[in-house]
Amino acid sequence: DAGVIQSPRHEVTEMGQEVTLRCKPISGHDYLFWYRQTMMRGLELLIYFNNNVPIDDSGMPEDRFSAKMPNASFSTLKIQPSEPRDSAVYFCASSLRGVGYEQYFGPGTRLTVT
Amino acid sequence: AQSVTQLDSHVSVSEGTPVLLRCNYSSSYSPSLFWYVQHPNKGLQLLLKYTSAATLVKGINGFEAEFKKSETSFHLTKPSAHMSDAAEYFCVVSDHSVDSNYQLIWGAGTKLIIKP
Numbered sequence: 001d002a003g004v005i006q007s008p009r010h011e012v013t014e015m016g017q018e019v020t021l022r023c024k025p026i027s028g029h030d031y032l033f034w035y036r037q038t039m040m041r042g043l044e045l046l047i048y049f050n051n052n053v054p055i056d057d058s059g060m061p062e063d064r065f066s067a068k069m070p071n072a073s074f075s076t077l078k079i080q081p082s083e084p085r086d087s088a089v090y091f092c093a094s095s096l097r098g099v100g101y102e103q104y105f106g107p108g109t110r111l112t113v114t
Numbered sequence: 115a116q117s118v119t120q121l122d123s124h125v126s127v128s129e130g131t132p133v134l135l136r137c138n139y140s141s142s143y144s145p146s147l148f149w150y151v152q153h154p155n156k157g158l159q160l161l162l163k164y165t166s167a168a169t170l171v172k173g174i175n176g177f178e179a180e181f182k183k184s185e186t187s188f189h190l191t192k193p194s195a196h197m198s199d200a201a202e203y204f205c206v207v208s209d210h211s212v213d214s215n216y217q218l219i220w221g222a223g224t225k226l227i228i229k230p
Contacts, residue, residue, distance in 0.1 A: 004157075043158075043204070043220050091157060100146060100208035100216030105157040 004106035006092050012112045018080040021109045023092030024073055031095040033103060034067055034077050038088045048099065049075065082113045116141050118207045120221040128229045133177075133192040135224045137205035140186060147188045148206040149179055152223075158204065164188065175199070200228045 005024040013019055025032045033048040047057040052069045060067070064083070069075040079086055089110050093103040121136040139145060149161040162173025169181045175198075179190045188205060205221040 042222055045218075093158075098216060100218060102148060102160050102163055103218070104160070105150075107157045110155075 004092055004094055004104055006090075006106035006109050008109060009107060010110045010112075012114065013082055014114055015083055016081045017113075018078065019082045019086075019111060019113075021077040021090050021092075021111070023075045023077070023106060025075070025092070025094030026096075026104055027073070029094035029096050029104070030072075031098055031103075032069060032075050033093040033095070034075070035091040035093065036088045037091060037108070043091075046077070050098070079111075082111075084113045087111055087113050116145075116207055116209045116217075116219045118205050118219050118221040120203075120205050120224045122224050123222065124225045124227060126227040126229060127195050129197055130194050133190070133195045133199065133226065135190040135203050135205075135226065137188045137190065137221060138186055139188060139205070139207045139219075141207055141209050143209060146208040147179075147181060148208070148218075149173065149177070149188075149190050150204045150206060151201050152204065153201045161190070161203070195226075195228050197228050197230070200226055202226070 007022045030051050034046040035043055037043045046059045047067045048055055049069045065079055067077045089108045091105050091108045093105045095101055095103045118139045127133055144166055147164040150158045151161050152158045161177050162171045164171045164181045172178045177192045179188050181188050202223045202225050204223050207219050
């Protein structure tokens with residue numbers, strides 16, 4: 001299996017622009033998670049899906065962030081408009097069994113907002 | 115409430131010497147516990163997991179961890195450090211209690227530095 005795939009690996013954008021991060025989970029995994037990692041705050045769970053349905057989005061920082069999962073093999077995390085404080089590494093992870101079980105992470109997208 | 119504490123933010127050892135990364139947790143019921151590793155500029159990789167079977171768990175790359183309920187600890191060890199072990203390590207606890215939703219609680223991480 002190819003593992004969790006994320007694109008792009010690096011994104012540099014200007015404040016105010018829309019940013020879309022993409023994720024393809026491991027085939028057969030019903031759970032998909034979006035995390036953000038920064039030096040200051042560590043690893044934060046933003047949102048997770050089960051069978052393409054958002055279950056818990058309490059970690060989404062504000063309305064500028066949105067996430068979708070139109071099918072079992074694709075998810076997006078969108079930031080509109082982006083701000084410099086959104087600069088971070090964003091990870092997507094998938095799990096076969098659920099929230100409390102092992103998760104498999106993608107390589108991450110390093111976002112820089114100038 | 116669940117929590118996980120990684121007792122050292124940084125650990126420095128010489129190549130070829132033993133590694134000990136400490137983790138203590140609190141959990142209402144029988145937890146599942148995990149160690150993940152993150153190499154520089156890489157994603158997180160599962161090292162090993164404890165899910166109420168054997169208390170001594172073996173993982174990848176020669177790492178192992180022992181679940182000690184009486185001490186509420188899940189320390190990660192390796193007999194002999196290798197330069198490639200330099201990374202950040204995260205201890206994670208999952209609570210399966212009946213009256214709370216499943217969730218993963220992540221430790222703050224321990225950076226392992228290997229001296230030549």
